[in-house]
Amino acid sequence: AASQLRSRTFIDRVSGPTLDNLLPKLCQCTVITPNEEEKIGEVTSRLDKAKTLLDIVIKKGERASSNLIKILMEEDRALSETLELM
Numbered sequence: 001a002a003s004q005l006r007s008r009t010f011i012d013r014v015s016g017p018t019l020d021n022l023l024p025k026l027c028q029c030t031v032i033t034p035n036e037e038e039k040i041g042e043v044t045s046r047l048d049k050a051k052t053l054l055d056i057v058i059k060k061g062e063r064a065s066s067n068l069i070k071i072l073m074e075e076d077r078a079l080s081e082t083l084e085l086m
Contacts, residue, residue, distance in 0.1 A: 006083050011050040018076045031067045
């Protein structure tokens with residue numbers, strides 16, 4: 001339940017610019033494919049974009065999730081603290 005709550009917090013709080021910065025970095029370190037990056041990038045709603053990204057990354061397992069967390073900590077320190085990642 002705690003992880004669901006934090007997922008909800010990520011979806012509710014992550015900014016559009018942060019999402020836009022995360023996508024190429026996640027693609028560069030092979031967490032998402034170029035095809036997935038393009039698919040997520042085409043989503044117009046910030047909430048839907050965050051949810052789509054999270055769904056894809058979570059399905060890929062621990063390594064992908066860890067990479068997302070690491071990149072998020074670099075991109076948005078305040079959100080990382082809110083999510084208790086730090």
